[in-house]
Amino acid sequence: MRHLLSSADLTRDDVRMLLATAAEMHEVQHRDVKKLPTLRGRTIINLFFEDSTRTRSSFEIAGKWMSADTINITGKGSSTSKGESLRDTVMTIDAMSVDCVVIRHMASGSAHQVSQWVDASVVNAGDGTHEHPTQALLDAYTMEQRLGSLEGRRVAIVGDLTHSRVFRSNAITLRTLGAHVTLVAPPTLMPSGITAWAAADGLELTDDLDAVLASGPDAVMMLRVQRERMSGGFFPTPREYTVGFGLTRERLRALTAANPEAVICHPGPMNRGLEISADAADAAQSLVLDQVSAGVAVRMAVLYHLLAGEEVAA
Amino acid sequence: MSDLLIRGADVLGEGTAHVLVVDGRIAAVGAAAAADAPSGVERLDADGLTLLPGFVDLHTHLREPGREDAETIASGSRAAAVGGYTAVLAMANTSPVTDTAEAAERILDLGRAAGLVDVVPIGAVTKGLEGHELAELGLMHRSRARVSVFSDDGHCVADGRVMRRALEYVRAFGGVVSQHSQDPALAGPQACCHEGELSGRLGLPGWPPVAEASIIARDAMLARHTRSRVHVAHVSTAEGLDVVRWAKAQGIAMTAEVAPHHLALGTELLSGYDPVYKVNPPLRPTEDQEALRAGLADGSIDAVATDHAPHARHDKEHAFVDAAFGMLGLETAFSVVHDLMVRTGRMSMADLARVMSTGPAAVAGLTGHGRPIAAGEPATLVLVDPTAPVTVDRATSQSLSRNTPWHGARLTGAVHTTILRGAVTAREGEPTAC
Numbered sequence A: 001m002r003h004l005l006s007s008a009d010l011t012r013d014d015v016r017m018l019l020a021t022a023a024e025m026h027e028v029q030h031r032d033v034k035k036l037p038t039l040r041g042r043t044i045i046n047l048f049f050e051d052s053t054r055t056r057s058s059f060e061i062a063g064k065w066m067s068a069d070t071i072n073i074t075g076k077g078s079s080t081s082k083g084e085s086l087r088d089t090v091m092t093i094d095a096m097s098v099d100c101v102v103i104r105h106m107a108s109g110s111a112h113q114v115s116q117w118v119d120a121s122v123v124n125a126g127d128g129t130h131e132h133p134t135q136a137l138l139d140a141y142t143m144e145q146r147l148g149s150l151e152g153r154r155v156a157i158v159g160d161l162t163h164s165r166v167f168r169s170n171a172i173t174l175r176t177l178g179a180h181v182t183l184v185a186p187p188t189l190m191p192s193g194i195t196a197w198a199a200a201d202g203l204e205l206t207d208d209l210d211a212v213l214a215s216g217p218d219a220v221m222m223l224r225v226q227r228e229r230m231s232g233g234f235f236p237t238p239r240e241y242t243v244g245f246g247l248t249r250e251r252l253r254a255l256t257a258a259n260p261e262a263v264i265c266h267p268g269p270m271n272r273g274l275e276i277s278a279d280a281a282d283a284a285q286s287l288v289l290d291q292v293s294a295g296v297a298v299r300m301a302v303l304y305h306l307l308a309g310e311e312v313a314a
Numbered sequence B: 001m002s003d004l005l006i007r008g009a010d011v012l013g014e015g016t017a018h019v020l021v022v023d024g025r026i027a028a029v030g031a032a033a034a035a036d037a038p039s040g041v042e043r044l045d046a047d048g049l050t051l052l053p054g055f056v057d058l059h060t061h062l063r064e065p066g067r068e069d070a071e072t073i074a075s076g077s078r079a080a081a082v083g084g085y086t087a088v089l090a091m092a093n094t095s096p097v098t099d100t101a102e103a104a105e106r107i108l109d110l111g112r113a114a115g116l117v118d119v120v121p122i123g124a125v126t127k128g129l130e131g132h133e134l135a136e137l138g139l140m141h142r143s144r145a146r147v148s149v150f151s152d153d154g155h156c157v158a159d160g161r162v163m164r165r166a167l168e169y170v171r172a173f174g175g176v177v178s179q180h181s182q183d184p185a186l187a188g189p190q191a192c193c194h195e196g197e198l199s200g201r202l203g204l205p206g207w208p209p210v211a212e213a214s215i216i217a218r219d220a221m222l223a224r225h226t227r228s229r230v231h232v233a234h235v236s237t238a239e240g241l242d243v244v245r246w247a248k249a250q251g252i253a254m255t256a257e258v259a260p261h262h263l264a265l266g267t268e269l270l271s272g273y274d275p276v277y278k279v280n281p282p283l284r285p286t287e288d289q290e291a292l293r294a295g296l297a298d299g300s301i302d303a304v305a306t307d308h309a310p311h312a313r314h315d316k317e318h319a320f321v322d323a324a325f326g327m328l329g330l331e332t333a334f335s336v337v338h339d340l341m342v343r344t345g346r347m348s349m350a351d352l353a354r355v356m357s358t359g360p361a362a363v364a365g366l367t368g369h370g371r372p373i374a375a376g377e378p379a380t381l382v383l384v385d386p387t388a389p390v391t392v393d394r395a396t397s398q399s400l401s402r403n404t405p406w407h408g409a410r411l412t413g414a415v416h417t418t419i420l421r422g423a424v425t426a427r428e429g430e431p432t433a434c
Helices: A012-028 A053-066 A086-094 A112-113 A134-148 A165-176 A194-201 A209-215 A237-244 A250-259 A288-308 B031-036 B073-084 B101-114 B137-142 B158-170 B195-203 B209-226 B238-249 B260-262 B267-272 B284-295 B331-342 B347-363
Strands: A043-048 A068-076 A100-105 A121-127 A155-159 A181-183 A203-208 A217-224 A261-267 B002-012 B016-023 B023-029 B042-045 B050-053 B055-060 B084-088 B119-122 B174-178 B229-232 B254-258 B380-389 B410-420 B423-427
Touching: A012 A043, A012 A134, A012 A288, A012 B084, A043 A086, A053 A068, A053 A100, A053 A288, A086 A100, A086 A112, A086 A288, A100 A288, A100 B050, A112 A121, A112 A165, A112 B084, A121 A134, A121 A288, A134 A165, A134 A217, A134 A237, A134 A261, A134 A288, A155 A165, A155 A209, A165 A181, A165 A194, A165 B050, A181 B137, A194 A203, A203 A209, A203 B073, A250 B174, A250 B347, A261 A288, B002 B380, B016 B031, B016 B195, B023 B031, B055 B331, B055 B347, B055 B423, B073 B084, B073 B101, B073 B119, B073 B410, B073 B423, B084 B347, B084 B380, B084 B410, B101 B119, B137 B158, B158 B174, B158 B209, B158 B229, B174 B209, B174 B410, B174 B423, B195 B267, B209 B238, B209 B254, B238 B254, B254 B260, B260 B284, B260 B331, B284 B331, B331 B380, B331 B410
Parallel strands: A043 A068, A043 A100, A100 A121, A155 A181, A155 A217, A181 A203, A217 A261, B002 B042, B002 B050, B055 B084, B084 B119, B174 B229, B229 B254
Antiparallel strands: B002 B016, B016 B023, B050 B380, B380 B410, B410 B423
């Protein structure tokens, strides 16, 4: 692996390898001394043009626990805010001989573009409304920890699909692992061309969340409704959204009744009371904090395979 | 201006013939031309070449004033001459905007100083392209520049009341409004990818075809209501073309142009997020490309227009949604259209002359361009080689910018010589002087 830009770049074997490595890395988190020498002497830049707490921290901790030198650069607004092109910005960083650039940017495709301009490995930590591949890996890891193999498992992804990079990467990775994926959203929050896309990729589409829950899926992944979408004409009111697409207390009961083993995921941050009720967020079935914990292990695995490969054992 | 004898060209409508040019005009066509040629006249051996009226581009961005690092009127003129153009209409979205008589005259004068093509300024429809108040349309028309085409290109005149008034106003002097048909409420400010499966997968803001078709439909009704002329700039969708056809069938004075890139390049090229393929309107899927090709061949579309949009490298080296819209077009338009439409048998060379010369000249009201190749007519001509292979190399572009999507492309059909009122302005890829 040279870069991790899209979940589509990962074969089933790649995903299996990364998740297996993540399981080893997860053990490190439970040690008193959480430090491996694996990436000593390597330099990782976390280049975050968009606000992020959990993803940036997760990458930073992952790097530090493997002894890499990690540097965080944050930038409000786009790279053009000071008149510099994105290419100039990243080439400046690349000229400092860094080994890896972890980039989050508000523009779709930015990680892909950056990978063509720099010598360093590039990890896509979220590019606009395109993809967030490490989130998909950590979601798969977390679900497998609870459910076992995802082969043949049924996963529902619910909410603002149009603007969700988490959905895009998850749909790909879950299908790569053999899961059945059902997408649930109001028509206004379904991505363009989703009908053809879903048919090509073997995804199911519906706007009936209650029917999906009644069918007893193994996992339900709730997507965050971004506050700026609430006034964008995508749905009439937050109340109406919750009635149609929120994982309310009643729907939690329905899910549990249909499948007592079902789990609930959310990439965070959660809008309690909007897309997910407090009952659901804090339920025993909720994997929200497990996802956060797994995030570090998965990112350690990704950095390991990008920067150490087979040369250095974890 | 030297006299010229073009020997043995394939002359549209005449077959192989000689053409004698004297004092900037065609003096004779046919066998008599050689006989009448004065001794010592410059002779141009045109064996295997086709002689057409010089090309006219209804849609050129020359960037001067304001962004002379990307293009100047002189460099754009060189690119145009090399591309076989004898007239280009310079879009108004410069900085400052061409929204006054003085601004229009300055562009006219700079074009004359460059001296390679007729640079015809397009006037803004609204002050500052802001879409609210009409620019000084009448004064621009009464100026030395004789502005007859008005456009806020880059922006749509979205306010129906403003568009109505513009159409009413220009009717008085036979002007035309060239509309960038894009409903800004339907295709938002960041829209940069045809709305469809690919935009959904790539996470790029979608630009739906209905945003084009709905404005064309509204403008058709306004043109009918005002009994004025409206021109559809860079039509890009089958839906938009359907409306154009309907309007023409109703007798509405609507014309339309298509850009070579919308004929030849598809949405799928955006999958690599390369901003060289970022244009507005965006590249469309195969079905739209096919519809546009058919519309061009059957005459529903009146003109090929380049939408030549040079950009400095740093304006393209941003994330895709932040990068500038536009690509070069002047130097490659003939080769692309010839390769795609004529070489494949979809159009004849006469059709090509219609859409690249006579059609656009008629839309713009340019009486000295797009003329028949006949005695007494201006010698404003282009010689093309239909069989010449062309490999596009951006390094050799006459433009100051390099944002061509055709770099490395192999096409068939090259511009050989461009002649403006008897003067050779470009020969085999090189402008004669500037």
